[in-house]
Amino acid sequence: MRSYSLTAPAKINLYLEIIGDRPDGFHELVMVLQSVELADIVDIQSSDTQEIYIHCDHPEVPVNETNLAYRAAALMCQTFPEMHANYGGVVIKIHKNIPVAAGLAGGSGNAAAVLVGMNLIWKLGLTQPDLQDLAAKLGSDIPFCISGGTAIATGRGEKLATLANLDDIWVVLAKYDNISVSTPWAYKTYRQQYSESYICDPEGVKSRTSEVHSSPLLKAIADEDSAEIGKLIYNDLEKVVLPEYPQVAELKSAFAAQDTLGTMMSGSGPTVFALCESKDKAIALQQQIRQQITDPHLNFWITKLSSGGIQIKSST
Numbered sequence: 461m462r463s464y465s466l467t468a469p470a471k472i473n474l475y476l477e478i479i480g481d482r483p484d485g486f487h488e489l490v491m492v493l494q495s496v497e498l499a500d501i502v503d504i505q506s507s508d509t510q511e512i513y514i515h516c517d518h519p520e521v522p523v524n525e526t527n528l529a530y531r532a533a534a535l536m537c538q539t540f541p542e543m544h545a546n547y548g549g550v551v552i553k554i555h556k557n558i559p560v561a562a563g564l565a566g567g568s569g570n571a572a573a574v575l576v577g578m579n580l581i582w583k584l585g586l587t588q589p590d591l592q593d594l595a596a597k598l599g600s601d602i603p604f605c606i607s608g609g610t611a612i613a614t615g616r617g618e619k620l621a622t623l624a625n626l627d628d629i630w631v632v633l634a635k636y637d638n639i640s641v642s643t644p645w646a647y648k649t650y651r652q653q654y655s656e657s658y659i660c661d662p663e664g665v666k667s668r669t670s671e672v673h674s675s676p677l678l679k680a681i682a683d684e685d686s687a688e689i690g691k692l693i694y695n696d697l698e699k700v701v702l703p704e705y706p707q708v709a710e711l712k713s714a715f716a717a718q719d720t721l722g723t724m725m726s727g728s729g730p731t732v733f734a735l736c737e738s739k740d741k742a743i744a745l746q747q748q749i750r751q752q753i754t755d756p757h758l759n760f761w762i763t764k765l766s767s768g769g770i771q772i773k774s775s776t
């Protein structure tokens with residue numbers, strides 16, 4: 461039986477707009493999602509028993525049935541009971557490079573890797589759209605994590621359309637290791653503060669969504685115009701997260717005062733990212749911010765936008 465080692469990249473949001481509420485209780489969103497090269501490694505192989513085993517080298521990540529990677533494996537076992545009976549359960553080892561609870565979809569990427577990995581070890585022959593349909597049952601960001609690259613996501617984030625490849629742009633990611641933001645809290649607080657401005661009728665939602673499809677940001681992405689992209693990035697959730705977490709607001713201001721293409725909080729935060737034209741500029745930017753904010757809890761990662769989703773690193 462083969463075993464696979466997969467890379468599961470982090471994502472940042474170049475755009476996140478909350479349009480309104482959906483009948484299913486989720487928010488209606490328009491997002492531009494973007495993979496970066498910073499990635500977790502997910503190893504997967506069949507186990508000798510029917511169980512699903514999770515190992516992870518990060519102390520804050522649960523290794524029980526609440527782990528998103530476990531939930532992905534359980535969904536595959538439920539969906540393909542004969543394969544589960546034939547091949548047994550799986551052993552999943554997660555090597556975390558992506559910071560946890562950071563707005564970088566680390567857990568979602570791990571779950572996406574498990575769906576891809578089990579499709580391989582069980583020789584199911586599922587296509588990417590098949591895998592993305594399964595992924596949508598687990599979480600809104602997981603279909604994107606499978607295909608990666610640059611995409612516009614609508615609905616609750618699961619309806620995807622691929623955009624131009626932007627992998628020439630460098631990124632500095634910065635996150636305090638003693639601050640984490642709960643994604644449900646961020647959306648709930650946004651609803652409490654902004655639901656009066658929500659668009660509720662389906663026609664209104666459709667029309668706002670198509671406005672974003674033809675917006676200047678989407679044009680800049682199609683033109684691969686990194687200077688314009690940097691000016692147009694946007695995230696509604698900053699309106700609730702930055703006032704609650706002043707250190708994150710100060711971090712964003714520190715980036716904004718420097719020479720970057722643009723800076724923004726990713727997803728529900730608290731990671732702040734800055735886009736740069738080159739690796740040298742990204743290194744210089746990190747050094748400047750480090751000199752200004754000497755808090756040892758602040759960590760940095762230099763990475764690049766990436767055109768790929770889950771990739772096979774090796775197989776044995």
Ligand code: ATP
Binds near residue numbers: 568570727
């Ligand atoms: P998103 O951007 O999708 O909201 P995130 O980057 O903010 O995600 P994650 O790193 O995915 O957040 O983790 C959120 C919480 O989920 C963590 O606090 C952790 O307890 C739990 N979790 C469950 N499975 C995983 C996993 N495989 N990796 C990381 N965290 C996980």
